[in-house]
Amino acid sequence: MIKRRLIQLAVVVLVILLGVIMFIVGKEHTILLDNKSVEIDGTTYNAFQIVEVQVAKGETLELGPRDRDKAVVMGQRHKLTVTYTDRNFEEHVIVKKFSVPIGESMVLISLPVFAAGLDQSLWLEHYEPPTILSLSPVEEELVVTEELIPLDI
């Protein structure tokens, strides 16, 4: 009886563990890629004239100064590839792995700070999307609880 209970408990623990793994692996994060000049501790990190960014195996994005784009990724650990050309027309490719904090659904990466090789805490930060204040009355959505037949089953 005790052996049976132990097996049942082990199965429950395993299923919960699987759920946690699925949560971490499947969590979708929006990564905002920001190419703006930033000042940290009196040092200015200038925006790139043109920069190519790729997050994980997603499409390569091209950003000009003050541009911002986004990439949607699944999971925590990803590879960020930044390709830019300096003033001497030399091409630089920076590849770095980073991890998105589990609770964050949207983070912002400052590309100039990233390229400068600073600590992750300086170039990756939490981003809260601005909420739009609507002064017009909110239109209530009518809840439909009965339908004769769906168009497609």
Added chain:
Amino acid sequence: MSELRETRWEKTLNVLEKNAVPILFLIIGAIGIIFSGYSMNYLGQEIIVRIARNSFLIISLLIPIMAGMGLNFGMTLGAMAGQIGLIFVTDWAIAGIPGMVLAMIISTPISALLGWMCGKILNMAKGREMVTSYIIGFFINGVYQLIVLYGMGPVIPIKDPALVLPRGYGIRNTVNLIRMRRSLDNLLAIRIFGISIPVMTLAVIALLCLFIVWFKKSKLGQDMRAVGQDMEVARAAGIRVEHTRIVSIVISTILAGYGMIIYLQNMGTLNTYNSHMQIGMFSIAALLVGGASVNRASIGNVFLGVALFHLMFIVSPMAGKNLIGQAQLGEFFRVFVSYGVITLALVLYEIRKRHTRSRAGRLLAQEQLDARRLADD
């Protein structure tokens, strides 16, 4: 035991009677195909999609039939649990296969609890399982609506504004499942003669079929069959009848929850307040169309049923449009056929039961006559 002597006509009539519903649908389907004008490629694609979409749900009905509990209208309970799992997963922004698995994990304890409760009630209503489970479905639907419409938001935290109604609590009519839309179907999908085949979904269904075959041969499966045949004999043999019946409903409800998740990942949209209610009816109708009855169903019935029932669903609007210029005719046709087939199957089941009883009576009379003749000789 001697066999009842039947004429060829009686034998043919017997076969026709046993397969009346599939034959009827085959004829309707064939006429529909002609009038709809759809190509075979299109029809093949649609049938494959619907087999992948619906089979898991329909297979979940097999176990209670095996246990003699008839058609489990209570499968909607599992469907609701699956939907609750999907709402949470959508709110937490979990995408793809991990999202599906997590939704299944969340739905499992809810389905098990609801299934256990349903099984307990059905044990109190022996012989009236179908109508009882149907009403339990309505009852739990009320509880589901209370939780989803008023509980989600203030009591159960839901953060995503795309999910919550503008008033600040309750879930919207439709939930977009774009993050997991066709994630299972597109995994390992292949194209054969221009028809896309969702290999992974079909593999999952095949696994479930294997589970059902294995389950039938297992101790619990044998117990269920014994309970399904005669509860008193099973009890006398030492089988825990009530417990076995509850287990069959619990398994069916859990599988229905998983089936609903597979169904909705294919659809890509969740109708929060409708999807589950319709799915029970259509799954049962499809199984009956495949030739199953209240006390007898097999895996073959599932696939034949999905193919025939959905063939009718696909061709009827276009056939209606081509016949009288109104696609709505097909829509109405779909509704009355869905409900009509369930009625027909139930009536046929009763007729067959009486027929079997009268056959048994005739067999006994024939045996007695044979014995008398033997004694006279």
